Amino acid sequence: MKIAVCVKQVPDTWAEKKLRSDDSTLDREAADGVMNELDEYAVEEALKLQEAHGGEITIITMGPERAGETVRKALSMGADAAVHLVDDSLHGSDALATSYALATILTGRDFDLVFFGSESTDARMSVVPAMVAERLGVAQLTFAQKVDVDGTSVTIQRVTDYGFETVVANMPAVVSVVEKINEPRYPSFKGIMAAKKKPVETLSTVDAGLEGSQLGLAAAWTVVEDFAARPPKAAGTIVTDEGDGGVKLAEFLATQKFI
Amino acid sequence: MLFTSEHDQFRQSVRQLVEGEINQKADEWEDAGIFPAHELFPKLAAIGALGLEYDPEYGGGGADHSFTVVLAEELGRADVGGVPMAIAVQTGMATPALARYGSDELKREYLAPTLTGELVCSIGVSEPGAGSDVAGIRTKARRDGDDWIINGRKMWITNGTQADWICMLVRTDGDSGYQGMSMIIVPTDSAGFSIGRKIKKMGNNSSDTAELVLDDVRVPVRNTIGEPGQGFQMQMSQFQDERLWISYMAVSGARRAIDRTKEYLQVREAFGKPLLANQYLQYKLAELVAEIDILQGFLHHTAARYVAGENVTRAATVAKLKSGRLSREVADACVQFHGGMGYAEEMWVARYFRDCRLGSIGGGADEVMLRIITMMEDMGKPQ
Numbered sequence: 229m230k231i232a233v234c235v236k237q238v239p240d241t242w243a244e245k246k247l248r249s250d251d252s253t254l255d256r257e258a259a260d261g262v263m264n265e266l267d268e269y270a271v272e273e274a275l276k277l278q279e280a281h282g283g284e285i286t287i288i289t290m291g292p293e294r295a296g297e298t299v300r301k302a303l304s305m306g307a308d309a310a311v312h313l314v315d316d317s318l319h320g321s322d323a324l325a326t327s328y329a330l331a332t333i334l335t336g337r338d339f340d341l342v343f344f345g346s347e348s349t350d351a352r353m354s355v356v357p358a359m360v361a362e363r364l365g366v367a368q369l370t371f372a373q374k375v376d377v378d379g380t381s382v383t384i385q386r387v388t389d390y391g392f393e394t395v396v397a398n399m400p401a402v403v404s405v406v407e408k409i410n411e412p413r414y415p416s417f418k419g420i421m422a423a424k425k426k427p428v429e430t431l432s433t434v435d436a437g438l439e440g441s442q443l444g445l446a447a448a449w450t451v452v453e454d455f456a457a458r459p460p461k462a463a464g465t466i467v468t469d470e471g472d473g474g475v476k477l478a479e480f481l482a483t484q485k486f487i
Numbered sequence: 488m489l490f491t492s493e494h495d496q497f498r499q500s501v502r503q504l505v506e507g508e509i510n511q512k513a514d515e516w517e518d519a520g521i522f523p524a525h526e527l528f529p530k531l532a533a534i535g536a537l538g539l540e541y542d543p544e545y546g547g548g549g550a551d552h553s554f555t556v557v558l559a560e561e562l563g564r565a566d567v568g569g570v571p572m573a574i575a576v577q578t579g580m581a582t583p584a585l586a587r588y589g590s591d592e593l594k595r596e597y598l599a600p601t602l603t604g605e606l607v608c609s610i611g612v613s614e615p616g617a618g619s620d621v622a623g624i625r626t627k628a629r630r631d632g633d634d635w636i637i638n639g640r641k642m643w644i645t646n647g648t649q650a651d652w653i654c655m656l657v658r659t660d661g662d663s664g665y666q667g668m669s670m671i672i673v674p675t676d677s678a679g680f681s682i683g684r685k686i687k688k689m690g691n692n693s694s695d696t697a698e699l700v701l702d703d704v705r706v707p708v709r710n711t712i713g714e715p716g717q718g719f720q721m722q723m724s725q726f727q728d729e730r731l732w733i734s735y736m737a738v739s740g741a742r743r744a745i746d747r748t749k750e751y752l753q754v755r756e757a758f759g760k761p762l763l764a765n766q767y768l769q770y771k772l773a774e775l776v777a778e779i780d781i782l783q784g785f786l787h788h789t790a791a792r793y794v795a796g797e798n799v800t801r802a803a804t805v806a807k808l809k810s811g812r813l814s815r816e817v818a819d820a821c822v823q824f825h826g827g828m829g830y831a832e833e834m835w836v837a838r839y840f841r842d843c844r845l846g847s848i849g850g851g852a853d854e855v856m857l858r859i860i861t862m863m864e865d866m867g868k869p870q
Contacts, residue, residue, distance in 0.1 A: 417548045
């Protein structure tokens with residue numbers, strides 16, 4: 229079985245995120261880069277399927293040179309090879325451009341399954357997996373908390389607000405996973421050393437056959453017109469209980485539309 | 488010492504494991520007075536942390552000592568001292584002699600399953616009547632055909648209530664002195680082996696510490712590590728690893744304690760400004776940071792010499808002495824600067840203060856380190 233896992237380097241989840249003043253894009257230099265947490269679950273699920281069914285796992289990422297650290301981490305967890313799309317012209321690409329680039333790389337690479345984390349901690353749109361599936365013309369199975377492969381079909385439990393749905397599709401297919409699905413492994417010493425020798429194919433947009441007009445900030449369908457720093461924390465409301473504390477609390481929660 | 492990107496990645500892995508598998512459960516284990524070694528150790532083994540430097544033939548990683556530095560430094564940053572100490576016993580204190588001098592048969596039977604975390608081990612040197620003075624041990628093994636018959640008591644045994652085997656130093660010849668000691672692997676399910684008691688301690692409470700009783704315990708002579716009679720020398724070599732481990736953990740632990748104290752002093756206000764704006768506190772912390780920098784530099788230099796195959800006994804002794812003392816100084820400052828919160832069990836500081844006190848006692852007390860340095864300086868044997 230051939231599995232691709234798309235991963236993204238994001239600013240450290242716990243770091244304060246900033247936008248750049250010049251072009252209103254994410255300031256990637258302001259914080260340490262880490263693998264998007266949900267992508268670790270995607271890599272883990274691919275590794276589990278590989279352990280059960282054999283095959284090969286290829287990591288795919290697009291991002292600046294520094295995103296190579298995230299590629300290394302995925303390889304040290306156990307993936308076999310990687311493709312890293314790195315090009316200055318990708319800067320500022322929106323979800324549509326990202327899905328175009330990823331789908332182009334995946335086209336012709338003969339995958340049974342393409343895994344994603346269900347969202348990234350920086351953009352948080354959850355749309356790229358669906359967009360990639362649409363561009364590839366294959367089934368999309370999103371928000372999976374369980375994945376089973378049987379012959380030529382894949383079955384997932386798709387998390388909803390009220391429980392889960394069982395969704396079945398023929399492969400190839402795109403699957404995005406949620407954090408309930410597994411416990412990602414920590415890269416081991418042996419895995420880290422072995423990753424040094426694993427092949428990483430570095431592509432420019434030209435190498436990948438991408439149209440420059442569909443990439444980058446200029447091609448984005450969304451525009452950040454203005455932004456402001458988060459205001460400092462305001463003083464809270466103290467409810468003093470003078471026998472009517474419960475009522476006052478309920479009134480406060482109602483004004484804040486919690487109840 | 489030059490750390491590569493592979494060291495950085497391994498550091499990240501250990502840090503995540505410490506956060507996810509140790510810190511999250513630290514309070515519970517401290518209250519229980521024990522942690523589940525048979526559950527935790529396989530998780531450490533999965534990232535290669537239990538056998539970094541050992542022969543891949545027995546499941547080790549074949550790494551050089553620089554990766555042990557990374558592992559120990561990250562374990563030293565944990566929210567609790569007892570669990571890292573227990574891990575250090577498993578991988579850096581009870582197994583080096585077996586890996587270096589043990590027979591192939593013994594390594595397959597004991598080392599390999601210990602590196603996977605399936606077996607838990609302890610180091611058994613100290614006794615009720617002898618600790619840092621190793622030559623004073625009395626536990627005896629008498630030869631009976633192809634077996635040893637062991638009698639005696641062992642004290643302060645980390646992992647003692649849950650270990651599967653003990654790397655035990657016993658007297659196989661004579662009654663005293665450095666000669667006639669042997670290192671024997673004693674399975675804890677042997678008839679006549681029992682746990683005398685679990686010892687209540689001032690700190691490191693998540694780690695179980697036991698007194699062990701050996702009453703006519705019969706183990707095969709083939710369980711002897713290396714040659715009979717060479718036990719003292721093997722333990723001295725094993726002590727070098729132990730003292731380096733303790734030092735690496737102490738210095739990174741002190742560094743983290745300073746960082747956490749700085750964070751607290753930044754948000755805690757007194758007299759209209761953050762406490763950290765107080766120059767006395769700034770300078771005191773700066774002094775401690777300078778001491779930590781020097782000691783960490785010395786340790787990295789020592790580790791590089793160790794990797795190059797040099798004898799680092801003296802450096803390990805000096806590092807153990809100074810890191811134990813520096814941790815105590817750091818812990819005292821951290822408690823003091825936290826004020827009442829430093830004295831409350833709900834903050835990390837009180838636990839750190841209690842846990843790190845052991846650094847000047849375990850693995851040879853400060854006074855034994857001074858004795859070794861005194862002898863190395865040709866000042867004669869202290870009386």
